[in-house]
Amino acid sequence: MISANLVKELREKTGAGMMDCKKVLTETNGDMEKASELLRERGIAKAAKKSERIAAEGLVCAYVSDDKKVGAVVEVNAETDFVAKNADFQKFVEDVTMTVVKENPKDVADLLTKTIVNSDKTVEATLTDKIATIGENMTIRRFTRFESEGLVESYIHGNGKIGVLVDINVENPELAKDICMQIAAAKPEYLDRTKVPADVLNKEMEILKAQAINEGKPAAIAEKVVNGRIEKFYSEICLVDQAFVKNPDIKISQLLKENNATINNFARLEKGEGLEKREENFAEEVMKQIK
Numbered sequence: 001m002i003s004a005n006l007v008k009e010l011r012e013k014t015g016a017g018m019m020d021c022k023k024v025l026t027e028t029n030g031d032m033e034k035a036s037e038l039l040r041e042r043g044i045a046k047a048a049k050k051s052e053r054i055a056a057e058g059l060v061c062a063y064v065s066d067d068k069k070v071g072a073v074v075e076v077n078a079e080t081d082f083v084a085k086n087a088d089f090q091k092f093v094e095d096v097t098m099t100v101v102k103e104n105p106k107d108v109a110d111l112l113t114k115t116i117v118n119s120d121k122t123v124e125a126t127l128t129d130k131i132a133t134i135g136e137n138m139t140i141r142r143f144t145r146f147e148s149e150g151l152v153e154s155y156i157h158g159n160g161k162i163g164v165l166v167d168i169n170v171e172n173p174e175l176a177k178d179i180c181m182q183i184a185a186a187k188p189e190y191l192d193r194t195k196v197p198a199d200v201l202n203k204e205m206e207i208l209k210a211q212a213i214n215e216g217k218p219a220a221i222a223e224k225v226v227n228g229r230i231e232k233f234y235s236e237i238c239l240v241d242q243a244f245v246k247n248p249d250i251k252i253s254q255l256l257k258e259n260n261a262t263i264n265n266f267a268r269l270e271k272g273e274g275l276e277k278r279e280e281n282f283a284e285e286v287m288k289q290i291k
Contacts, residue, residue, distance in 0.1 A: 002026055014039050017112070017124045042132075057081045058138070059090065060163035060269045062154035063097040068173075071152035072100040073165040074143040075269045079136040084160060089138075092130050093160075099123060100143050108140055141275075144267035155180035163269045170261035178246060178255075183268050188239035191263060196238065204233050239266065 002025045010021040010032060016039050028034040058078040064071035074097040076089075083089050098117045105111035112124035119126060123140070131138050146152050150169035153176035156162070164180045182188075190196050208229045212222035234241045240253040240263070256262060 002030055006030055006032070010035055010039075017128055019113075019122060019125060020128065057084055058141075058271055059084050059093045059160035060156065060271050061093045061097045061160060062156055062163045062165055063094070063101055064152050064154050064165075065101060068148075068151040068153070070101050070145070070147050071154055071165050072097050072143055072145040073154060073163040073267055073269050074100055075141045075163070075271060076138060077141050077272065077275070078134075078138045083134060083136050083138075086134060089130065089134060092126065095119070095126075096123060096140060097143075100145050104145060108142065111140065111143070142269065144269070146265060146267075148264065150262075150264065151176060153177055153180055155184055157181075157184045161271050165267045167264040167266070168261060169264065170259060172259055172261075175255070175259050175261060178244075179252070179263065179266075182242065182245050182252065183239065183266055185245050186239075186242050187268065188242060188266075189237040190239070191266065192238050192240045193234050196234075201230075205230060208233075239263065 024035040024038040062073040146167040212225040
């Protein structure tokens with residue numbers, strides 16, 4: 001019986017996945033050195049070393065079931081934009097997204113333990129294989145999955161740069177697609193003003209008040225100015241308060257009302273958003289490979 005502590009020790013030593021560590025320890029009757037050698041021979045330890053390298057490129061992918069009731073959007077990162085154009089990598093991202101729809105994992109850690117579609121391997125084992133064969137660090141960063149009593153619609157922009165998923169009650173599927181494109185273009189942070197956290201709102205009001213006072217307005221007047229300017233803030237960050245990109249004369253709230261539609265939820269994932277980017281250029285990368 002291989003202990004959890006032994007698996008943990010090998011995982012920390014090699015950076016390989018938990019299931020891979022447990023497998024080689026079982027094969028070697030708990031011999032740490034032989035298990036480490038097996039991981040190296042299979043390219044798994046080599047893949048683990050790549051995990052230290054920055055992965056901020058990659059793809060965002062979306063998949064929606066045929067009945068439009070379940071959908072997911074997933075971000076998988078790699079080190080360079082070249083890998084995003086690799087057909088093998090693209091197929092892997094698609095399979096991961098379909099696995100999210102099928103298995104309904106609670107988070108990325110749970111997703112890694114699931115059997116990936118079209119295979120008998122786990123997502124984690126498949127990811128390790130891709131790192132070893134393609135030669136770059138890759139990470140499954142995040143995902144969102146919706147199940148809807150209405151319909152789920154998706155939109156991918158810029159060959160996987162931005163992915164949008166919407167849970168909406170609507171009779172017109174074209175409107176659902178328009179809402180997806182709105183979210184991709186206008187980048188709302190919240191569905192409506194009731195979803196804006198109190199600390200975010202209070203901070204913005206403090207900033208607006210300071211701006212008004214710096215403009216020379218008395219404190220009493222500054223308060224009224226803040227109330228007026230906060231509407232602009234809502235119109236930028238709240239989806240239903242935004243102007244419709246296809247017709248800026250109307251707001252999304254009006255568009256929804258005219259079409260007897262309601263948005264239940266949405267997600268917008270942008271590739272590499274908030275991640276540190278690689279500093280090397282392509283020429284330097286080639287020189288590194290030559291050396």
